[in-house]
Amino acid sequence: MADFTTETVTRTIRRWIIPAAEPWGAPAEQIGKAWAVAERAYREHFEIPADRPLHGDALRFHVTDDEIVISFEYETPAT
Numbered sequence: 001m002a003d004f005t006t007e008t009v010t011r012t013i014r015r016w017i018i019p020a021a022e023p024w025g026a027p028a029e030q031i032g033k034a035w036a037v038a039e040r041a042y043r044e045h046f047e048i049p050a051d052r053p054l055h056g057d058a059l060r061f062h063v064t065d066d067e068i069v070i071s072f073e074y075e076t077p078a079t
Contacts, residue, residue, distance in 0.1 A: 009077055010076050010078050011074075012075075014071060015071045016035075016070040017067050017068075020066060021066045041072075042072050059071070
């Protein structure tokens with residue numbers, strides 16, 4: 001008899017991508033809008049009420065040469 005288990009999971013990465021081409025970068029208004037929508041999606045997925053603060057690393061911000069990406073990810077067991 002084997003002394004191990006196995007599982008398969010599906011990783012979902014949600015991303016909000018804001019163009020930030022040089023020389024001007026991304027407008028604060030567009031970053032704010034994407035941030036608000038990403039936070040709302042995070043709260044909905046993890047069922048966190050609006051009156052509870054999110055932990056500091058709930059959303060991740062990645063900067064590339066021509067965009068800013070806001071993201072979060074989660075895993076679910078495969079069925």
